[in-house]
Amino acid sequence: GQSLEQPSEVTAVEGAIVQINCTYQTSGFYGLSWYQQHDGGAPTFLSYNALDGLEETGRFSSFLSRSDSYGYLLLQELQMKDSASYFCAVRGDNYGQNFVFGPGTRLSVLP
Amino acid sequence: DAMVIQNPRYQVTQFGKPVTLSCSQTLNHNVMYWYQQKSSQAPKLLFHYYDKDFNNEADTPDNFQSRRPNTSFCFLDIRSPGLGDAAMYLCATSRTVDRGGDEQFFGPGTRLTVL
DSSP states (O other), X not given: OEEEEOOSEEEEETTOOEEEEEEEEESSEEEEEEEEEOTTSOOEEEEEESSSEEEEETXXXXXXXXXXXXXXXXXXXXXXXXXXXXXXXXXXXXXXXXXXXXXXXXXXXXX | OOOXXXXXXXXXXXXXXXXXXXXXXXXXXXXXEEEEEOXXXXXXXXXXXXXXXXXXXXXXXXXXXXXXXXXXXXEEEESSOOGGGOEEEEEEEESOSSTTOOOOEEXXXXXXXXX
């Protein structure tokens, strides 16, 4: 089976930097993804890490350490529109066909 | 624009009355997924199709079935909806399931109400 842990809530101010951590347990591992979901909206893909290291896409970066079963999403220059839920997700087990979302972290960005 | 479309956006059904939700995609992706998302929870994968191969999650109730008649369309059938099945149902697609194709594209979802 697979399980993931994330902080339930994070609050930060506009312009700040915030890091959302994710730890996972899985019997097989193919990669760690991050998704953003605004209230009432559908999840949208942010990033994917299959190998150790940092992936940067604009204001967002994602990091993976396979040996520590740990990853994080880093959001820089926070904007009000970044207020949303952020989910990490693992593709593991069954040759990568099982896909499990973490419980989600609700980010509130304050003016 | 290539996209994932779900119909209807809102569905109301009665306890025990079968209901079908539909999803179509113009992305020509090989994989189509169905997720259930309850309020303030993460999406939970019910099953997915890789081309015509159906993959059921171990804990998906038998009450949920799916059909994929062609590449573009996928249906979710709930045979006897219970009150606990009220949720947002999300359809998603991806090009493949291997490590190079993990980006999933989600439709807007169908919110199911069970009376």
